Each structure stands twice: as C-alpha cells, then as structure tokens.
Amino acid sequence: MDNKTKKLYKNRMKSLEFHLLAVILGFIMLYPVLWMVSNSFKTTQEIFSQNSFSLIPEKLLLENYRRGWRYNGSTTFTTFFKNSFIYTGFATFGAVLTSSLIAFGFARIKFIGRNFWYTCMFLTLMIPFQVVMIPQFIIFYKLGWVNTFLPLIVPMFGGVPFFIFLMVQFIRQIPVDLDNSAKIDGCSKFMIYSRIIFPLIKPALITATIFSFYWRWDDFIGPLLFLNKPKLFTVSLALRMFADPQTSTDWSAIFAMGTLSLFPVIIIFLIFQKYIVQGLVTTGLK
C-alpha cells in the first residue's frame, strides 16, 4: 500500500518534470513567432527599443496592418494573397491528384519496367533543384511562360515523388482482394482507382495536401525566378521585396503582413494536424 502511493507519487513527479521541461522548451521554441506577432502591433520605435524582447506591446496598434496591406500604394496585399491562393491551390490540386493516380499505377499494376521507373523516381528526389533550375528557366522563358503562373503550376501535374512514395506505401497496405472482387464485378482499372483506392487513401491524400500547401505557400525560389511583375507577386515574394535592405524598412508593417502570411498555414495545420502523424505512421517509412 505504502509502496503503491510512493510509486504513484514518483510518477506524478516524473510527469510534472516532463510538463515543466516541455513547457519551457516550448516557450523558447515559440518565442520568435510570438515576438513577430507582438511586433506587428508595436511602433517601429518600440521595436528598436531596449525592451525589444517584450511580447506585450505598449498598446495594440492596428495601423501597422493598414499600412502594410497598402504595400507600395499601387499594388496591395489583396493582389498578393489572391496570387498566392491561386498558385498554391492549382499546384496542390495538381500535385495531389496526379500523385495518387501515379501511385496507383506503381502500387497495383504489374507492367514491364515498373521497378526501373520507380527507381528513377527515387533518384529524382536526390537531384538538387539547382541542376534543373537553369534549363527549366530557359525552357519556360522560350515558351513565353515567364511572368505567368504556368511554370509554377504545370510541373506539379507531373506528380511529386515524395507524395507518390507516400501513397504507394499506403496503397500497398490495402488488401488486393478488394481490387480482385471489384474486377469480378466488372470494374475497370480506373474505376478501381477512383471508387475503391482513392477514398481509402484519404489520410495519405490529406497529408500530401497539407505538405503541398505549405511548400507552395512558402515557395520562394520559384516565384523569384519566374515572376518579375509586382502584380504577379506571391505573398512571400512581396514580403521579401518589402524587407529589402536596400531601402529603409518599415518593420512594423512587415511584421503585420508577415503575421497575416502565416495564418493560412497555421489554420490548415490546426484543422488537419492529427492526419499528419497518422498519415506518416500508417504509411511507414521503412
């Protein structure tokens, strides 16, 4: 009895220690983000002050948001957000949909050269983007696609190797008997894919969607290479131009827009976060 209480007490302490450690570490982790959000309400003067570490602004200045949103006067963040949503939306749609189609092909159909192509796909994961960057730029330049969203969207419809891999792993865990019985019922390959496999790989689809959303939302080098007109800028490109060290920087306005730029990403994460771990766990990376 006494031993039991002791053990219970010990466990309590252990979990208390754990929570203490986790909270402190967590605060340090989150501090930079919180600091940015807090700065978005501060005056530039306050940002540069002795107490610049403070997370509580003297008073909540919403003016920074209005000033930041206006950007340079002729183009506003309405345009940048719209651009980012268009680009991210189409690119993600293309990446996830075609990746699932391709994954079905690799996971469920026996064709000559399957292993060869699958290996090729793996190898592309290891090719630095810098190698294909220049020729891709030249191809898109010659096609007249520079200063359109096409160079950023069209390649996504070729599937994303990481997503294909994730989905192949997932599909392999679905019993083949399902396919076979569907086949007996007269289903074509495409129907097996669209009616049976596609709905069953939902966790993998969601995981891929989330990853794709934030890779594209944060993408910088793509827009930097292909978009030169402010009217076409994505949020990330606009923020970077906003913070150009060559000009005097309006930090509080930048932090305001920076904070807004994180919203879509964080909202998507909060809604779908349980799927991220689930998607990774059930697919397994072994």
Place this chain on the structure above:
Amino acid sequence: MSLITNGSTGINLEKSLSERKAIIRENLAGYAFIAPWLIGFFAFSIIPILTSLYFSFTSYDILGTPVLNGVNNFKNMLQDKLFWKSLAVTFNYAFVSVPLRLLFAFFVALLFNRNIRGIRFYQMIYYIPSIVGGSIAVAVMWRRLFMADGAINSVLNLLGMDVHISWIGKPDTALWTLIILATWQFGSSMLIFLAGLKQIPQFYYEAADIDGANSFRKFISITLPHLSPVIFFNLIMQIIAGFTVFTQAFVVSGGSGDPLNSTLVYALYLYQRAFKYYEMGYSSAMAWILVLIVGLFTAIIFKSSSAWVFYESKEGE
C-alpha cells in the same frame, strides 16, 4: 487422338493469346497511370539535366547561343575564390546544422513518445516553428531578431550580459544565425522519428523488462536498431537539404551572402552567377559539382547503411 490433341493445343493457343492480350492491356494500363509522371520526368528532369550537362561545357549568357568552351568553366572554378568560399560555407553549414537538427528532432521525438494527457498539444506547439519556418516572414523576422538592437541582444542584456553586436552583421556569427534557424525547424524530422517510434512493437520492451534491462540498454538494443531505417531516411534527406540551402541565406543576407560572404552558401552563389551575371554555363558547371558532392555523400551513407541500418524483413532470412 490427333484431333483431340489439335483441339487442345488450339485452346491453349487461344488461351495464351488472350493471356498475352491481358498482359499487354495490363502494361498499357500501367503506363497510362504513370504517364503524367513520365511526361513530367522527361520534360522537367531528364531533358533539363542533359541540357544542364551540355551548358556546363559552354559559355552562355541566355541572350546569345551557348558556345562550347570545353572544361574552361571547371578550370575557372579552381581559380575562383568565391567558389571555394561558398563551398566552405556550405560544408560548415551542412556539417553543423544537419547533426544538430537531427539530434534535436530525435530528442524531442523521444520526449513526446509517451501517452500523457496533453501530448498532442505539445506536438502541435513544437511543430509550429517547422510549418512557419520555411516562410519568408520568418526569415525576415530572423534577420530582425539577430540585429544589434534585436530581441536576442535585449534578452542577453536582461540576463546581465552587455552584448551589442549585430549577429547577422559579423562574419563569425552570421552563419550561426542560419544554423540556429535550421535547427529550430526540426519538426518534420521529429514527426518522422515519432512515426518510427510508434511502430516499434511494445512487446520488445515488455520482454526486455522481464529480462531486467534498464532504459539505456533498451534504448541501445531496441529503440536505435528499430529506428535505424528512419534515421537513415532523415539523414539522407537532411544532407541534401543542407547542401542545397538557399532561401534562408538569401533572405537573411538580403541576397548578397554578406557580411564578407560569410553566408554565401553554394546555392546562393550559383544563383548569383546565373541570374545576376547571366553566366548560365559557369552556373551549370557549379550545379554539376553540387551533384557530385551530394551524390558522394549519399553514396557513402548508402554504402555504410548495411553496417548500421536494420530492416525487420531481413530477420527471417
């Protein structure tokens, strides 16, 4: 007799014909499903890769036509101080940031691999830097954080240290701000570690408990071997990411790689050569050196993997 035989071979022939048809149909279906990838693979990978290889032996300013110049680009590289500088910066960055990031990710994953109330919440909190970490907003903020009058110094002053240096403005510390930024975004590696930890069957630990193994022993004999494929995967992905880092260095240094080129990572220098000076040939040659370096490291890790990566399926063999 002969009639029956004929008949049966006839049936066999027919059967193999329909079988063959089925095989052909299967192949066509397979290629139809992977067609989007195949097209993309040729259009956006193979053709650009071959073109890039060709460019690396030319002098090309994008407006004119590429002019073959043999191995001149590679020869010039040997003389190019900035090339060597950027290589050194990148090696420093990769060799410090990759282990730091993985160790941190591993540590946090171990910390969070338990059934405690609120664990979901912690996982979420710790993952936030990684989902926002790639964004320009954070890179811009990072720059501000490490300036002479930034929050880092003001925290240090609060702790009684009288520090007024600009961390991003000094050559010895600027790269460290990028390394800290990379370490801070350990979340995706952490999630992969966590997924791996959750897949280790619990009965191994139970059996070890019965044998009286302590937690260190369990960690060495159960956790590490089971996690080795995940460590392997993370290591390869992070090495590639480390050697090709671009955006953070670009934004934190304002595109210049300053101060004194201390943050001029390889990919940034390559970008400058291509899109600031329009030396597409030289830049392509640099890209191929990068391929060689990344390939070499991946090959070393792959070769060594048989010694330390443990796959469950091999157990029975």
